[in-house]
Amino acid sequence: MKERHYPQAPKHVYLFGTCLVDLFVPQAGLDAVRLLEREGVTVHYPQGQSCCGQPAYSSGNPEQAKQVARAQLALFQEDWPVVVPSGSCAGMMRHHWPQLFADDAEMAALARSVSARIYELTEFLLKVLRVDYSGLIAADAQTEKVVLHTSCGARREMGTRQHGVELVDSLPGVTRIEHERESECCGFGGTFSLKHPDISGAMVKDKVASACATGCGKLVSADCGCLLNIGHAAAYQGKRLEVEHMASFLWRRVEQAGSAAPQDMAEKIEVAA
Numbered sequence: 001m002k003e004r005h006y007p008q009a010p011k012h013v014y015l016f017g018t019c020l021v022d023l024f025v026p027q028a029g030l031d032a033v034r035l036l037e038r039e040g041v042t043v044h045y046p047q048g049q050s051c052c053g054q055p056a057y058s059s060g061n062p063e064q065a066k067q068v069a070r071a072q073l074a075l076f077q078e079d080w081p082v083v084v085p086s087g088s089c090a091g092m093m094r095h096h097w098p099q100l101f102a103d104d105a106e107m108a109a110l111a112r113s114v115s116a117r118i119y120e121l122t123e124f125l126l127k128v129l130r131v132d133y134s135g136l137i138a139a140d141a142q143t144e145k146v147v148l149h150t151s152c153g154a155r156r157e158m159g160t161r162q163h164g165v166e167l168v169d170s171l172p173g174v175t176r177i178e179h180e181r182e183s184e185c186c187g188f189g190g191t192f193s194l195k196h197p198d199i200s201g202a203m204v205k206d207k208v209a210s211a212c213a214t215g216c217g218k219l220v221s222a223d224c225g226c227l228l229n230i231g232h233a234a235a236y237q238g239k240r241l242e243v244e245h246m247a248s249f250l251w252r253r254v255e256q257a258g259s260a261a262p263q264d265m266a267e268k269i270e271v272a273a
Contacts, residue, residue: 087154
């Protein structure tokens with residue numbers, strides 16, 4: 001993976017909310033907006049957005065994926081970063097959108113222009129906005145332990161596992177515990193879980209068992225599909241494993257600590273904004 005060069009923090013960004021966040025975990029989208037606005041960024045949410053096209057693309061239907069992607073490309077006309085609270089969707093938009101339009105010079109140029117501005121949420125917070133949560137204060141009652149899950153797309157296409165790790169590790173009062181199968185797929189894989197339910201079910205069973213073996217009751221992920229798969233599998237198995245989207249987890253911790261932040265930290269944030 002090529003090293004990425006990051007720009008200075010912008011004043012405006014687009015948010016691509018993703019269809020799964022929109023339909024199933026809208027709070028994660030709202031919390032992503034709050035995290036960005038906390039850093040003084042104005043967030044724009046194009047109302048015409050829907051899906052990145054990944055389900056059709058990964059199912060072997062590039063023409064249908066192209067139709068979906070074409071509709072999204074027209075939404076990001078300003079030269080602002082596009083922040084995505086999903087590593088798998090960000091990977092589709094950054095790496096596969098240009099490939100879809102390889103036979104159309106005009107659309108390919110537009111796809112390359114937009115794809116170069118695609119950032120996964122934790123990547124953008126850490127590398128572009130350069131957030132630093134280490135100065136926040138966590139009361140004893142706010143301490144908690146978590147395990148992480150990074151989707152295959154986030155890990156292998158966007159290289160964002162370390163960004164999530166660094167952000168979580170910087171939060172006072174939070175202990176991150178690594179588990180044996182953290183690097184493995186959860187078995188969701190979009191339509192993979194529908195086409196191969198037995199294999200998918202075995203994979204997520206292993207994932208849940210690995211997380212629970214740590215004794216930790218909270219799993220955090222920046223990908224909604226994986227989150228829903230792991231959370232519902234744990235509930236079906238009767239396991240005590242709560243799941244939370246990375247955006248909501250970060251915002252909850254930052255918001256809780258915000259009221260307890262020292263005066264110099266508050267002034268620092270005000271000046272930065």
